[in-house]
Amino acid sequence: MATATYPPPPPFYRLYKDYLQNPKSAPEPPPPIEGTYVCFGGNYTTDVLPSLEDQGVRQLYPKGPNIDFKKELRSLNRELQLHILELADVLVERPSQYARQVEEISLIFKNLHHLLNSLRPHQARATLIHILELQIQRRKEALEDIKRRREEARRLLKESLGTLDGQ
């Protein structure tokens, strides 16, 4: 990746020399990027939640298809408390070596937040399921209502027909 203070513009402009005469002679714009890409020296991704490795952070909880969120959250909490105690010890005995402990603590916090953020898609799907269920229930109630009213109207008409005939 070349870096320069005042880089020249990319040389693609030469391809569009005859664009006014023939719009097809120039190449199409590139399709939108998906997945991970590099922009100005930084790694980005178009996924909703970039994984921890993409941000250069070590992942402390085990990977895998189904994570037991409660267990991992609780164990991360215990780790956090232990590291805070360790920091207190280090500050008492070897105050100049605090940086390592502070880094460990911030690593645990990043893992905690990433775990919580990865719960969000699950929550979104659960909300969607709940909304769909409510909607189905409301529609069924409306259906029953309409059927009942129709039956009622038909009954009234029969009654009135009978009353008229009886006259």
Next chain:
Amino acid sequence: MDIISQLQEQVNSIAALTFNTFGTLQRDAPPVRLSPNYPEPPSNPTEDSANFADQPKLMSAALVKAAKQFDVLVAALPPSEGGEEAQLRRIAELQAENDAVGQELQKQLEAAEKELKQVQELFSQAADNCLNLKKPD
């Protein structure tokens, strides 16, 4: 607030308590004698020694309480039934059922509207007949 936001808030408050604890202790700690060669440091008995002895206890109690609160919130998470695929399948099921019920509802609605029109038609005819029969004298 939903449970995940509460958990996130709790994590942030644990972090805030941590650095408040260490910051306060470091800033307000009274000077301590390091080695027998150096003389005793001048200790100014201002409000430091009186209130300071309680500070570590109070702050660490708050920290532990916050951590326990976090555990309580984690226990309050709803059980995650199945994984992503199970949820997606359920969503597809619910969508199919929703469509079926929606179509049924549409049919009933149309039939009901047709009957309403018929009744209105009949009613207007009956009203016309009534008017025609009752000739003004």
